Amino acid sequence: MIVSKKNIAIVIYLFSASIISSCNSTGRKAIDEEQFASHWYQDRAEINVFDLKQMRYGQAREGKAVMIFVTEDFSKRKQVKLDDPAGAGKDAMKVMKLNMTRDFVTGIYPYHTMLSVFTPVYDDLNSPKIAASVTEWCGQSFMQLNWKNNKYQGQLYSYFEAEGDQELSISAKSEDEIFNLIRLNPELVPTGTLKIIPSLIFNRFTHLPLDAESANIAKRKIGSNQAEIEVIYEEIGRNLLIRYVDAFPYEIISWNETQTKEDGTEEVTSAVRTEVQMVDYWRKNGLQDEPLRKSLGL
Template sequence: MKFQDLKFSLLTNYSRALLGWSSLLLVLLSACGPEGRDGVKEEEFAGYWYKGLAEINVFDLTQVRYGEEREGHAVMIFVTEDFSRRKQVKLDDPSGAGADARKVMKLNMMREFVTGIYPYHTMLSVFTPVYDEVNSYKLTASVTEWCGQAFTQMNWKNSGYQVKLFSYFESEGDQELKIDAQPEDELFNLIRLNPELVPLGDVRLIPSLIYQRFSHVPLSSERAKISLEELRDNTNQFVVNYPTLKRTLTIQFKKFFPYEIISWEEVQAKPNGDKEVTKAVRRNLEMVDYWEKNNKIFEPLRKDLGL
């Protein structure tokens, strides 16, 4: 082999090796820290959400049930926590979980209201990755009242949601299915991360799990149109319209970080043309490590929250 050919060969091999080490270094660096969703500003986000506190929002609720408006309250709790991507549960030991550990924005949303003599309690939980560019890892929803209870769980696996539904109704009980679409319920979390993450235009969504339990429609993906409207007082709103379901969801939020949720409204058009309107308007917000305040001496704090 000539010297020039040997020199070229050595340089080529060196370049390939250098490129390989550079690629490996990038992988290692990305594994050591958050990759970051587009639009999530790490320093700003961490300064608000990584202080060991939860944001508790209390809303005045007007809930339509059985054709009548019911007065009650809703609570939306936003908090970040360490989550197992593989097991899809909250981690007990994040430091020992290695690459399986993921930061999520968790929403726990409760509604409480009374229908005649008996009460209703609903709870929705949504676990949305802060840094991974994928749909929410997990969603659960439950509805309990004196007639019985219903529960739904959705887990993001193999590019789709593995769904299990349980209900005391014969026609709805114990189902398993797969749905490949974005859940409506994660829109609240995407707004909190950055409203720019919410898709606009024609999309396919899985309607709210609480709506599905109340309406008794089959759980599936539906065509929807999402639009963004600018309001006054530094407030914007997303409008989600389902033409087939004749249902519209409107979410109002502050247009600047941390993008607080101000109100939400669901409008359902009935076959006779009447409209049923469920609405929640926020009246209190507190940052609290509520899990550390479970003794009786802390019960007066509920009054501060308006509960």
């Protein structure tokens, strides 16, 4: 019998995952080990490309959004990717990582945003680390939240005088981890009315003080194989709608953000998926690999 490298990798990850799960009394029961490993433990990342219509300064801007989902080993103590997972012992934790970018142009100058979310695969805990950055010709800003002592400890670095450099502390779940929870299993997404932290990219675009806001989260089926999750914030006029395939691996199909302004007008940002590929992109870094971007529509 011929055993492929892919199958060997899956077996190794399943074995290590079973050890992690058996030592974890608060494991996520919604994760199907064998099914999860068959997709996520291939030593590849899932790259999703979206056509983006981003509202900025009252006008819709066409651009691209990319959502990169990948599993990796994470340090519980340092809250960074581990260099030596095998030697980390109990400090190691498997996470689902989302790196999400948006690229669009406002008039003469470009915008680039990036959101990174690290969500435990097996531990029933809040995402230990969430970071967001926005760069454009006027300047750059960066925000990071780290879950410590049952709350998020945050730092904001901004080129705006009114914001400056500041620290904050918020005890609540984050909207940004919903994408990762969907990919793990949509049943993990909480529903009903609760306090959550709005998207960090939304925060950077609106410059509202970051805090836990009251939101209603609803989940519903919209067809034979699709479902959606909607997050509505009445007080800050924000609505997030995420549509996904209602079967493993729960791929994200599209998402909309609606912001209701003080005068009642609505601004809608939308993203519709056009391409998805499993790629070990970190090994595709030579000049000869650049044509691969075309296959992704980039």
